[in-house]
Amino acid sequence: MDIMTGLATASQAIKLANDLRGIDKAMDAAEFKLKIADLTIALSDIKMALSEAKEEISAKEAEITDLKARFKQTTELVEYEGYKYDKGADEKPRGAPYCQVCEQKSGLLIHLADFRNVQNCPSCNSKYSNVAFFGY
Template sequence: MDFAAAVSTVATAVGIVKDLRGIEQGLDKAEMKARLAEILSTLADVKMALIEAQEESREKEAEIERLRGSFALKEKTIRFNGFSMLAFEDGTPRGMPFCPRCETVDGVLIHLADARGSDCLCPQCKATYSRVPRYLWER
């Protein structure tokens, strides 16, 4: 349930309360209890909807922060020999390149890792690359 549905449910509960206030003298105890149970059920639905909406909001905020970090890192990269790589301040390549598949398909920057021989492996998607340039991480 989203925010709009939660607001609609609250409006329903408020409407029931207004009805009760206007006709409370004409209701017997059983009818009053039934109406109160309906209100409590509606408010429980609202509470669950707001909890779900809050969790969804947290997940979206986390994804936004992850994307901001990814974009910040992307600004510090250069293209070299077909790979995106970090660069030193003078623009020379630094460290291991990023996985082209993860960068293109998933939009994330994952450093390749050394594998057997001269190959490199992406620890995320498991893609293997040959003849990968490797550079110093620090000077």
């Protein structure tokens, strides 16, 4: 249930509550019980909608936090010959480059590893050659 449905259900519950307030004393008990049951169902739907909205908002906030952290990490990199590296104190590249495939496909920053003069991504297994590695 989305937020708009939850709000519509809340509106319906308020209307039911107002109906109960203006009930005529001559109304029979069965009709009164039916209105109470309708109100209980509407309030239950509201509670569920608000709970789902809370979970959705929490998930969105976590995603925003993750994206901010990734953006910050990306701004702390330096590019050299088309590859991104960690930035040293001297603003020059340091260490192994990051895998371009992982960065472009999923936004992950995975350092390449050097296996017998072939640079390999430990995550996606992409192979690179003639890539510069800088000491720390």
